[in-house]
Amino acid sequence: MKGSSSRRSLKQSGLADSIRAGTWKSARSSRNKVPVSEEMIAGLIELKRTGEEGLMAQLTSQLRELIGSGRIGKGRGLPSSRQLASDLGVSRNTVTYAFEQLAAEGYLAASHGRRPVVTVDGGERIEAAGAATSGVRSGTPRLSPWASKLKQADWPMSYLAQLKPLRPGQGDFREFPNEVWARCLRRSAVRAARRELGSVNRPRLREALAHYLATSRGVRATADQIMILPSAQAALTLIAAVVITQGDEVWVEDPGYPGAAAAFRASGARVTGIRLDEQGMQRMPGVAAPTLIFMTPSHQHPTGRLMSLARRTEFLGMCKPGKTWIVEDDYDGEFHYDSRPVPALQGLDTHGRVFYVGTFSKAMTSDIRLGYLVVPPALVSALEIAQRHIGLIAASHVQEALAEFIADGHFLAHLRRMRRLYHARRDHLVEGLERHLGEVLTAEVPSGGIQLVARLKRGRADQAAVKRLVAAGVETRALSSLALGRPRDHGLLLGFAAWRENEISAAVRTMASCF
Numbered sequence: 001m002k003g004s005s006s007r008r009s010l011k012q013s014g015l016a017d018s019i020r021a022g023t024w025k026s027a028r029s030s031r032n033k034v035p036v037s038e039e040m041i042a043g044l045i046e047l048k049r050t051g052e053e054g055l056m057a058q059l060t061s062q063l064r065e066l067i068g069s070g071r072i073g074k075g076r077g078l079p080s081s082r083q084l085a086s087d088l089g090v091s092r093n094t095v096t097y098a099f100e101q102l103a104a105e106g107y108l109a110a111s112h113g114r115r116p117v118v119t120v121d122g123g124e125r126i127e128a129a130g131a132a133t134s135g136v137r138s139g140t141p142r143l144s145p146w147a148s149k150l151k152q153a154d155w156p157m158s159y160l161a162q163l164k165p166l167r168p169g170q171g172d173f174r175e176f177p178n179e180v181w182a183r184c185l186r187r188s189a190v191r192a193a194r195r196e197l198g199s200v201n202r203p204r205l206r207e208a209l210a211h212y213l214a215t216s217r218g219v220r221a222t223a224d225q226i227m228i229l230p231s232a233q234a235a236l237t238l239i240a241a242v243v244i245t246q247g248d249e250v251w252v253e254d255p256g257y258p259g260a261a262a263a264f265r266a267s268g269a270r271v272t273g274i275r276l277d278e279q280g281m282q283r284m285p286g287v288a289a290p291t292l293i294f295m296t297p298s299h300q301h302p303t304g305r306l307m308s309l310a311r312r313t314e315f316l317g318m319c320k321p322g323k324t325w326i327v328e329d330d331y332d333g334e335f336h337y338d339s340r341p342v343p344a345l346q347g348l349d350t351h352g353r354v355f356y357v358g359t360f361s362k363a364m365t366s367d368i369r370l371g372y373l374v375v376p377p378a379l380v381s382a383l384e385i386a387q388r389h390i391g392l393i394a395a396s397h398v399q400e401a402l403a404e405f406i407a408d409g410h411f412l413a414h415l416r417r418m419r420r421l422y423h424a425r426r427d428h429l430v431e432g433l434e435r436h437l438g439e440v441l442t443a444e445v446p447s448g449g450i451q452l453v454a455r456l457k458r459g460r461a462d463q464a465a466v467k468r469l470v471a472a473g474v475e476t477r478a479l480s481s482l483a484l485g486r487p488r489d490h491g492l493l494l495g496f497a498a499w500r501e502n503e504i505s506a507a508v509r510t511m512a513s514c515f
Helices: 005-013 015-021 055-068 081-088 092-104 124-138 145-150 178-194 203-217 232-243 258-266 309-318 377-390 396-407 410-437 462-472 501-514
Strands: 226-229 249-254 270-277 292-295 325-329 354-359 371-374 441-444 451-456 491-495
Touching: 055 092, 081 092, 145 258, 178 396, 178 410, 203 226, 203 396, 226 232, 226 377, 232 258, 232 292, 232 325, 232 354, 232 371, 232 377, 249 258, 258 270, 258 292, 396 410, 410 441, 410 451, 410 501, 462 491, 462 501
Parallel strands: 249 270, 249 292, 292 325, 325 354
Antiparallel strands: 226 371, 354 371, 441 451, 451 491
């Protein structure tokens, strides 16, 4: 570092030595604000060449603190940029940029050819303002009632740091044809400049989805009724924003998908959990229909139960058009193993009362988080406007790539292959649980999906069991944690789709050792 007259005067006065020794407190640590002269400023600045923060940022911050603390008072001049750069051994641009930033913040008045001058009163006034601000930052922030309740729920699971067997809700990303998908993405990016503007929901993907849903799930909808969203959860948020008024009643399954209750509560709904029986969500005879009913009829989350045709018809019969809406979440409807899939509830509706929600994150890979929503005809315009205002818009190049992936047959080919794999993995997990944990657990074998419930025998506490398993390296979820009210069901939610058979076997052995 170059020497200077100011450095020499500091050494001669002994101030530089006391600064290094710590007996002279700097502006960052001292509450006795001793004014400094122009010659002393460089001696109070310490720049670290090896830190993550750049020299300009360090200089700006330290000068701001010297002014704010009152060490450099209003009307006092700073050294010229040339002089301070020489004293500190940095480039003149570094000092100039720092001066310009402080001038923009109102700390300095700087003009070409003149040294900058401090323009604010430091000391008590700035300190008081800073103290008030820091008090707000360090204190407990005020949250909305909805956000406060989210802290009480374990959704998403609190231990999702790293993917481990047998985490539920996951497909096997290792089996996804990433090279094919990458080619679709590249071609979509190249064509980006030629696309028409203004289309939030890409027509090509909507048409491909309309055809696929009609043939595979019995959904009756035109392409114009289909909306593409960043996720299935975004679809629930959008529905809630459009059809729910503060205080409206919403029914959800209990136990059920926690994200649904979270989305509807955020819109001010009174969420009521409806118990399950062997056919899924129970009908409530003699009770007035709510504003909205959320259900997973094709594969109930988390139990995997299939809602009967008679029960579906009962729910449709209690919903007056324009008064009560049903949200059908078909989160893993692509995977059925023991029989042909039951058509979607939406296909039975002839009066436009059912929203149909789907996702690509289970069928393809969790990185492709696109969801889609089939909207009742009467609400299409309202939801399209709301989608833009809320900003729930999926990237257009991903939509175009997905449309190509479906149109070229890659999507159906991938699904056929994964159905065979997941079917075998389900059976392997069930067999392993019966062999090693038959005295502790009873597995409920679902007809489809990517996860199953294993109920604990003899009244064991499922949340305590989950803690032991997670600590041992097996991820699962307590069935009781998915209850809205007082839990009546205890068991473990186990994923099988994402794990190869040798991994499932190892996880089951670990579970047996824990129990």
